[in-house]
Amino acid sequence: MSDTIDLAAAGPILHDMIKVIVDNAALLNDLDGAVGDGDHGVNMSKGFRRTGQKLDAAPTGLGEGFGVLAETLLDEIGGSMGPLYGSFFLDMSTFLRGRTTLDRDGFAAMLRAGVAAVVDLGEGRLGDKSLVDVLVPARDAFDAAAGRGEDFSACLGSLDDAAERGFASTRDLVAKIGRASRLGERSRGHLDAGAASCRMLLHALADGLRRQLDD
Numbered sequence: 001m002s003d004t005i006d007l008a009a010a011g012p013i014l015h016d017m018i019k020v021i022v023d024n025a026a027l028l029n030d031l032d033g034a035v036g037d038g039d040h041g042v043n044m045s046k047g048f049r050r051t052g053q054k055l056d057a058a059p060t061g062l063g064e065g066f067g068v069l070a071e072t073l074l075d076e077i078g079g080s081m082g083p084l085y086g087s088f089f090l091d092m093s094t095f096l097r098g099r100t101t102l103d104r105d106g107f108a109a110m111l112r113a114g115v116a117a118v119v120d121l122g123e124g125r126l127g128d129k130s131l132v133d134v135l136v137p138a139r140d141a142f143d144a145a146a147g148r149g150e151d152f153s154a155c156l157g158s159l160d161d162a163a164e165r166g167f168a169s170t171r172d173l174v175a176k177i178g179r180a181s182r183l184g185e186r187s188r189g190h191l192d193a194g195a196a197s198c199r200m201l202l203h204a205l206a207d208g209l210r211r212q213l214d215d
Helices: 013-023 025-035 040-057 062-076 081-096 104-122 132-147 152-172 179-187 193-214
Strands: 004-006 101-103
Touching (some): 081 104, 132 152
16 A cells, blocks of 8 residues: 555546535535525536536646636635635645645645635634534544544545544534525524535545555
């Protein structure tokens, strides 16, 4: 088992991330419809499908692919999710610029950069019922596992588990940001759509990277 990712070989992971969003667009709409406009899946699948078309025409490595995804989301998705996800992937792409490989500590730094971009732009905090409730626990779990000396693959497993718990936690939270915040206490009992898409993306990323490490 390797402990380093070849970023050029990891480019196809973007297609896994695209597929999970496109395939689950209806579910994301349903989750969003319970407390919001019901268009999260439509908007996300539009941006991710368009990214897939661009990557089909000009395949890239993982870092460049993150950049294509970021540009597409920033340019073609309205509302808050385009800028938030666009900034997330843009800052991770920027971190990877000029690199050909990615190890455990590099991934940790890359993820911290992406999460910081989301928090800074959206001003969301842990417990606000948003994608931050997935991103922050995932980041912290990866860092904690790395601090225990666990290898890259094991750290990704910890990230994946924490992302799932963070997503599940949004059901019992009251929304403090976004359209759902207008519902106050009535937003409790519903899973957050942004947290759902974030959990899907982190799972696809972690799973793809773990497969690369196992090869």
